[in-house]
Each structure stands twice: as structure tokens, then as C-alpha cells.
Amino acid sequence: MSIESIIWLLPLPPLLAFFLIVLFTNRYKALSHGIAVGTALLSWLGSMVVFFRAIRTERLGTNPFVSVLNWLPTGDRWFQIGVRIDPLSAATLFFVAWTVLMIFIYSVGYHNYGQPKGDHDKPGLQPHGATVADEHGHKHVVPSIEPMYSRFFAFIGLFAFGMYTLVVSDNLLTLFVGWEIMGLCSYLLIGFWYQKPSARAAMIKAFMTTRVGDVFMLLGLAYLYTTVGSLSYSEIFKPETLQMLASTPAIGGILGLSAAGMIGILLFIGTVGKSAQWPLHVWLPDAMEGPTPVSAMIHAATMVSAGVYMVIRMFPLLQAGSEAGHLTPAMSLMTVIGAFTAIFAATIAVAQNDIKRVLAYSTISQLGYMIAALGIGAYVAAAFHLITHAFFKALLFLGSGSVIHGVEHGVLHTGEHVDPQDMFNMGGLRKKMPVTFWTFLIGGFALSGFPLITAGFWSKDEILADAFGHGHWAVFITLALAALLTAFYTMRQITLTFLGESRTQSAQHAQETPWTMTLPLVVLAVFAVAIGWAGISESFPIIGGLLPNFAHEFIGGTLAELPETLPFNIWPLIVSLVVALGGLALGWLVYRNQKAGAEDPLKIALGPVHKLLKNKYYFDELYDTIFVRPAYWLADNFTNQILDRGIIDGILHFIARVASNVGTIFRNYFDKPIVNGFGDFVGEGIKKAGRGLKIIQTGRVQQYLLMALVLAFGAMFYFVFTFVQH
Amino acid sequence: MIPLSWYLIFAAILFCVGLYGVLVRKNAIAILMGIELMLNSINVNLIAFWRYRSSDGIAGQAFAIIVFAVAAAEVAVGLALIISIYRRRSSVVADDMNMMKW
Numbered sequence: 001m002s003i004e005s006i007i008w009l010l011p012l013p014p015l016l017a018f019f020l021i022v023l024f025t026n027r028y029k030a031l032s033h034g035i036a037v038g039t040a041l042l043s044w045l046g047s048m049v050v051f052f053r054a055i056r057t058e059r060l061g062t063n064p065f066v067s068v069l070n071w072l073p074t075g076d077r078w079f080q081i082g083v084r085i086d087p088l089s090a091a092t093l094f095f096v097a098w099t100v101l102m103i104f105i106y107s108v109g110y111h112n113y114g115q116p117k118g119d120h121d122k123p124g125l126q127p128h129g130a131t132v133a134d135e136h137g138h139k140h141v142v143p144s145i146e147p148m149y150s151r152f153f154a155f156i157g158l159f160a161f162g163m164y165t166l167v168v169s170d171n172l173l174t175l176f177v178g179w180e181i182m183g184l185c186s187y188l189l190i191g192f193w194y195q196k197p198s199a200r201a202a203m204i205k206a207f208m209t210t211r212v213g214d215v216f217m218l219l220g221l222a223y224l225y226t227t228v229g230s231l232s233y234s235e236i237f238k239p240e241t242l243q244m245l246a247s248t249p250a251i252g253g254i255l256g257l258s259a260a261g262m263i264g265i266l267l268f269i270g271t272v273g274k275s276a277q278w279p280l281h282v283w284l285p286d287a288m289e290g291p292t293p294v295s296a297m298i299h300a301a302t303m304v305s306a307g308v309y310m311v312i313r314m315f316p317l318l319q320a321g322s323e324a325g326h327l328t329p330a331m332s333l334m335t336v337i338g339a340f341t342a343i344f345a346a347t348i349a350v351a352q353n354d355i356k357r358v359l360a361y362s363t364i365s366q367l368g369y370m371i372a373a374l375g376i377g378a379y380v381a382a383a384f385h386l387i388t389h390a391f392f393k394a395l396l397f398l399g400s401g402s403v404i405h406g407v408e409h410g411v412l413h414t415g416e417h418v419d420p421q422d423m424f425n426m427g428g429l430r431k432k433m434p435v436t437f438w439t440f441l442i443g444g445f446a447l448s449g450f451p452l453i454t455a456g457f458w459s460k461d462e463i464l465a466d467a468f469g470h471g472h473w474a475v476f477i478t479l480a481l482a483a484l485l486t487a488f489y490t491m492r493q494i495t496l497t498f499l500g501e502s503r504t505q506s507a508q509h510a511q512e513t514p515w516t517m518t519l520p521l522v523v524l525a526v527f528a529v530a531i532g533w534a535g536i537s538e539s540f541p542i543i544g545g546l547l548p549n550f551a552h553e554f555i556g557g558t559l560a561e562l563p564e565t566l567p568f569n570i571w572p573l574i575v576s577l578v579v580a581l582g583g584l585a586l587g588w589l590v591y592r593n594q595k596a597g598a599e600d601p602l603k604i605a606l607g608p609v610h611k612l613l614k615n616k617y618y619f620d621e622l623y624d625t626i627f628v629r630p631a632y633w634l635a636d637n638f639t640n641q642i643l644d645r646g647i648i649d650g651i652l653h654f655i656a657r658v659a660s661n662v663g664t665i666f667r668n669y670f671d672k673p674i675v676n677g678f679g680d681f682v683g684e685g686i687k688k689a690g691r692g693l694k695i696i697q698t699g700r701v702q703q704y705l706l707m708a709l710v711l712a713f714g715a716m717f718y719f720v721f722t723f724v725q726h
Numbered sequence: 727m728i729p730l731s732w733y734l735i736f737a738a739i740l741f742c743v744g745l746y747g748v749l750v751r752k753n754a755i756a757i758l759m760g761i762e763l764m765l766n767s768i769n770v771n772l773i774a775f776w777r778y779r780s781s782d783g784i785a786g787q788a789f790a791i792i793v794f795a796v797a798a799a800e801v802a803v804g805l806a807l808i809i810s811i812y813r814r815r816s817s818v819v820a821d822d823m824n825m826m827k828w
Contacts, residue, residue, distance in 0.1 A: 700827075
């Protein structure tokens with residue numbers, strides 16, 4: 001099989017799984033997850049084949065694997081779709097394949113496969129646990145299997161299809177198709193437990209918020225298509241096309257933007273929605289309402305990465321028209337939004353108590369890092385951080401799911417009423433859940449950028465070094481501060497969750513999760529460490545150059561000209577070390593002696609600021625006041641009362657009344673007197689005539705004969721006097 | 727030779743006698759007999775016109791023969807009906823047979 005046909009087939013197995021499960025195997029849980037995991041494995045296998053072929057191909061950036069089909073006739077030309085694997089998509093494919101496969105396996109354990117059915121579990125609600133009796137007759141409450149087990153695997157199958165489509169497509173349209181499929185799956189999966197009102201609200205919020213970005217992105221696509229006449233990457237990224245886009249002023253000439261700048265900004269707004277950047281970040285924390293493998297991992301490792309992937313992909317367009325290191329307007333906007341989001345989300349994460357929400361905000365913050373990195377032109381650093389982040393964030397989220405699962409086990413066992421997601425209800429889990437602890441520690445250290453051994457260090461260091469090296473001081477300081485906060489809240493999370501003593505009975509009785517959940521953790525932990533080795537800068541002291549800087553050579557090859565490597569500078573490295581180690585140490589020092597029921601020390605230290613952070617700067621309330629309530633008000637008072645009931649219904653009622661009156665007139669002056677009258681007249685007339693004539697029917701034969709005689713005479717006289725000429 | 731009009735007058739008288747019998751007699755058999763008279767008066771007319779106007783053809787005689795045949799058949803059916811009615815109602819008075827009315 002040629003490499004192109006493998007690429008074409010990559011997205012299809014999970015789609016097949018979706019249809020098989022939905023149409024046929026919905027009732028059979030084992031079969032459903034078998035199909036889903038099997039197809040994910042197939043896609044993973046194909047991805048690995050493609051990836052290893054890609055890294056062995058010389059100069060893949062200029063000669064990518066491309067296969068194109070005519071799809072839609074547009075006038076005298078064809079709209080073409082196709083697949084394309086260049087270094088960037090090959091690298092993305094690598095982490096997508098691994099993380100997707102890991103979620104699929106993890107989901108089997110997370111949804112309690114092999115456990116009994118719940119005592120009163122209902123579809124659309126989380127499983128509440130089942131009571132089982134052991135051999136001594138003691139009753140225990142154990143976790144119960146998810147009632148809509150198969151449905152979950154169908155949805156994540158469709159989700160995987162969307163992600164693979166997005167990665168392998170060679171044009172923005174199929175990328176957008178995959179993008180929207182994921183938007184749909186995200187909606188369905190956030191609201192997986194749809195009987196929970198909070199889940200319903202979260203699913204609508206996620207869908208509506210990302211929609212805002214998607215509309216702008218679609219505008220950008222339309223603008224690009226009308227200007228270039230194609231959405232295929234190979235067409236858009238031709239130097240002359242980019243030159244043309246950069247030199248054409250945008251429609252309306254807003255702010256003196258070029259067409260390239262305008263399109264870039266529109267596409268970037270799509271990313272703001274998808275990758276949850278400020279000001280459209282509000283949906284991502286709420287997405288934690290879904291089951292952990294989804295709301296967490298999908299919204300951390302794959303789907304939100306799609307937004308960053310898209311802007312990295314569009315980087316030549318965003319950069320078009322920049323001269324001698326000056327940033328284009330689109331890049332400046334990205335830098336500002338990205339850096340601001342990085343620090344903004346990090347500050348919120350510091351004050352969250354829900355283990356998943358901390359990670360959600362850290363995801364927003366890390367995505368901000370990538371956006372800011374791309375904004376200052378650090379193409380390879382952004383892509384590299386995207387990959388490392390996907391691995392360690394997937395690891396952290398799956399780890400948090402494992403923690404919650406373990407604590408939930410304790411909650412069921414003890415019958416306590418505590419929130420199994422609140423970190424202040426945990427503590428001391430390192431002894432109960434060793435695998436989860438060690439993998440979580442690795443993921444957490446990678447997130448904080450623990451020096452030398454973790455992947456996060458190398459990618460984050462590269463971003464900081466780029467910001468420093470190109471003299472973007474504000475960005476450098478902001479990102480360094482964000483890194484400090486990141487290390488702090490990560491250590492806060494690890495300390496509260498795993499270290500110290502158990503603060504509740506439930507944490508005391510927490511239990512390690514089954515192998516289906518811990519295996520993905522271990523695999524991802526290996527990557528969270530090892531993937532960093534692919535991108536060690538060659539100018540790094542001592543160990544630099546021992547391994548080739550694979551990320552730079554390979555991913556950088558996607559661009560027309562290989563980005564230059566920066567000379568080594570000691571300052572960003574020192575800052576990076578200080579913030580990572582300092583943040584970790586601070587987090588440990590502040591939280592190591594946290595007692596059950598005690599206040600968060602940060603609350604005491606920060607006072608009202610903590611309240612502000614805890615409430616996420618009141619952005620939800622703000623949007624509620626500015627957008628949601630006016631929208632409801634407008635919908636009710638204007639659209640419903642005036643437009644719908646007043647005008648549209650008014651017109652309809654008027655038409656109805658006119659028609660009714662005309663009908664009445666017709667009825668009274670035409671139908672009743674004329675049509676009915678004629679019918680009645682005929683009927684009555686015949687009746688009367690019959691009544692009059694019946695007296696001659698006497699039944700006496702001689703009277704009949706007499707009548708016949710009279711008539712015959714009559715007829716005779718008639719004929720004689722009429723026809724006979726005298 | 728006797729003029730044609732004599733035959734015609736005779737036939738008319740015979741027809742009127744038959745018609746009178748049909749209309750006024752109560753006995754159904756007498757009514758049938760009246761009908762016979764009327765038919766035969768027509769026969770007289772047919773034969774007379776044949777003899778005086780077109781004696782080289784046989785159409786008049788043929789018509790008369792056909793009328794005989796019809797009259798015979800009619801009498802046969804009519805008498806059978808009258809016998810049947812008599813058996814049921816012990817009467818042959820035409821005015822008594824008045825069931826066929828509204």
C-alpha cells in the first residue's frame with residue numbers, strides 16, 4: 001500500500017467504529033469497546049507507519065506526501081481536497097495517535113468496565129455505585145459501570161475521526177470540517193451526563209463560545225478563498241501568493257491591515273475560541289463537567305491543540321509581510337493575547353480547589369504560551385511545546401481522573417459526603433495510589449519545567465530563550481512569571497493531593513485504579529520525559545549536541561527557510577531554573593502541612609485578591625451580564641414578544657381573519673343560496689313531481705290502457721296538426 | 727268489387743268494438759278477447775290494403791301471419807296468467823288485480 005493511501009485511510013477506522021457502535025453494537029459493552037479500541041489501534045498503527053516513513057524522508061518539508069482529489073466543481077475549476085503529511089503534521093500525528101489511543105484504553109477502566117450494574121443508575125447520570133455482598137455476607141458499595149458505556153465509545157470514535165481529519169488534511173476546508181466535528185463531539189461529551197443541569201449548561205456554553213470563534217474563522221476562510229481562489233496549503237504558501245496577500249490592503253482598509261493580516265486575525269480568532277484564549281476562555285474550565293477522559297484529555301491534549309496547530313500551520317500567512325524581525329499586526333495580536341492568557345489563567349489556577357479545574361486553567365495558560373511563542377516568531381518552539389504539552393497534559397489529566405476515581409472508591413466505601421474532586425479532601429494518596437502518584441509527579445514536573453529531565457523544561461526553555469533572544473522583554477517577563485505561577489500551583493496540587501496525611505476518610509480508603517487506567521499513565525509518563533530529548537538545543541552547555549536537535553531540524557523544515565538557531569544565552573536558562581525550582585519549592589513549603597478543614601494559606605495571605613482569583617476575575621458573571629442576559633432579554637422581549645408574537649403572529653392572524661371573513665361571505669352569499677339552493681331545488685322538485693304523479697299509478701290495468709289511449713290520441717292529433725301539411 | 731273503404735270502415739268498427747271491450751269489461755278473459763278483436767281488425771286492414779294497393783307482393787299476407795302468431799302467443803301467455811291469478815285469488819275481475827300501485 002502506498003504511503004498516500006495509508007494517509008487517506010488514517011481517519012476512517014474510528015468513524016467506522018462510531019457507526020458500528022451506534023447502529024449495531026450499542027447493547028454489547030465489551031464488543032463496543034473492543035471495536036473502538038481496535039479501530040484506534042489501527043489508526044495508531046497507520047500513524048506510526050506514516051510518521052516513521054516521514055522522519056526517514058529527506059527534505060520532507062519541500063516534498064511532503066500529498067494526494068489530491070477533485071471534490072466540488074466550482075465554476076470552471078474544481079475545489080480540491082486532499083491529504084498532506086509534512087513535518088508539522090507528521091509530528092502532530094505522532095502525539096495525536098498516542099494520546100487518542102491512550103484515552104481509548106483509559107476510558108475502559110474509567111467507566112468501570114467489569115463492575116456490576118448500579119443499584120439505581122440512570123442513563124445521563126454518573127454511576128452511583130452498586131452494593132455487593134462478599135463471602136461473609138458483608139455488604140460493600142463498589143463503583144458501578146457507566147450506563148451509557150457504548151455511547152461514550154461511539155462519541156470518542158467520532159471525535160478521533162475529527163482530529164485525524166484535521167491533522168492529515170491539506171486544505172483549510174477539510175481542516176475546518178474536522179474542527180467542527182470535534183466541536184460537535186465536544187458538545188456531546190461535555191454533556192455526556194446530560195441529566196446534570198450543570199453539564200447541560202456547560203455543553204451549551206462550550207458550543208456557543210467556540211461558535212463565536214468559528215464564525216470569524218469561517219469569515220477568514222471565505223476571505224482567503226475569494227482572494228487566493230484556493231484553500232489548499234500548497235497554494236496559499238506559494239511565495240508569490242503570500243507576497244500578493246501581504247501587499248493587498250484589506251477590504252475596507254481597516255487599521256491599515258493587509259489582506260494577509262486581516263485573514264490571519266480572523267483565523268486567529270477561530271483559534272482563540274478553540275484553544276480557549278482570553279477572552280473566549282470561559283468554556284474550557286466548565287468543560288470539566290464531562291467524564292474525565294474527555295472533558296480533560298480531549299480538552300487538554302488534542303482538541304484545544306487543534307487551534308494552536310491551525311495557527312502554527314498558518315504561520316507563513318501570519319508572518320507574510322514582516323520585514324527584518326518586525327512583527328505583523330496579526331503576530332502582535334497573538335503575542336499580546338497569548339502572553340496575557342498565560343499569566344491570567346495561571347493566576348486563576350492558583351486559587352482553584354477542584355483538581356480538574358486547576359489543570360483546565362493550566363491548559364489555558366500553556367496554550368497561551370504557545371500562542372505567544374508563535375506570535376514572536378518562535379515557530380519551532382511553539383510546535384515543540386504543543387507536542388510536549390500534549391503528552392504531559394494528557395498524563396496529568398488522566399492522572400487526575402485516576403485520583404478522582406480512587407477517591408470516589410473511598411467515598412463509596414465509607415459513605416462519606418465529600419466532593420471527590422476537591423483537593424482539600426485528599427492528601428496522602430502517594431501510598432494508596434503509587435502508580436498514579438509517580439506518573440502524576442512526572443507530569444507535574446514536566447508542566448512546571450523541572451530542569452533537564454522533563455520534556456516541559458526543554459520546550460518552555462526554548463520559548464523563553466526565543467523571547468529573550470529576540471528582545472521581547474515584556475513577553476519574556478510575563479511568561480517567566482507565568483512559569484513561576486505554573487510551578488507553584490502544580491506543586492500545590494501535588495502536595496495537597498498526594499503528600500502529607502489523608503484529610504478525609506475517603507482519601508484514607510482510596511484505592512489504586514485498574515491497569516487499563518494506569519497503563520496509559522505509564523506510557524504517557526515515558527513520553528513526558530523522553531519527548532524532550534528530541535528538542536535539546538545544540539548550543540546548550542555540556543549535553544547540547546549529544547542528541548541531534550530533531551525538533552528543530554524536522555519541524556523547522558516545514559517552513560520555506562529553516563529558522564536560524566539562537567546562540568546560547570545563560571540568562572533565560574537561569575530565569576527558567578529559578579522560576580521552576582522556586583515555584584515548586586514555594587508550593588511545597590506553603591502546603592506541606594495542610595490540615596483537614598484548615599483554610600487555604602493563600603486565602604489568608606492574599607485576602608480579597610484570592611476571592612477575585614477564586615471567582616476567575618468574575619468573567620463568567622461579566623459575560624452573563626453583558627451577553628447572556630441581554631441575549632435572553634432580547635430574545636424574550638424583542639424577538640418573542642414584539643417580533644414573533646406581535647409582528648409575525650399579527651400578520652398571520654390578520655391573514656387568517658381576512659380569509660375567514662371572505663369565506664363567510666362566500667358561504668352566506670354564494671354557497672348557501674346558489675349552490676345549495678340549486679341542489680335542494682332539484683331534489684325537492686323531483687320529490688314534488690313524484691308525489692303529484694303517483695296518483696295516476698292506480699295498479700288497474702284498464703285505467704292504464706285508457707291513459708295510453710288518451711295519450712295515443714293526443715300524440716296522433718299533435719302529429720297530424722303539426723307535421724301533416726294541409 | 728267492393729270498395730276499399732268498406733273494409734276499412736268494417737275494420738275500424740271491429741277495432742272500436744274490441745277497444746270498448748278492453749276498456750269496459752270486468753272479466754279479464756273478455757279483455758283478452760277484446761284485444762283479439764283489435765288485432766284482427768288490424769289484420770283486416772293489412773289484407774285489404776295488400777289486396778287493393780300492392781297485390782303483386784306478399785308483405786301484407788306475411789304481416790297478417792305474423793300478427794296471428796303474436797296473437798296466439800299472447801293469448802297463451804295471457805290465459806296462463808289469468809288461470810294463475812284465478813287459482814290464487816278466485817277471481818278474474820281486472821279491477822281486483824290492483825296490487826301493482828304505490
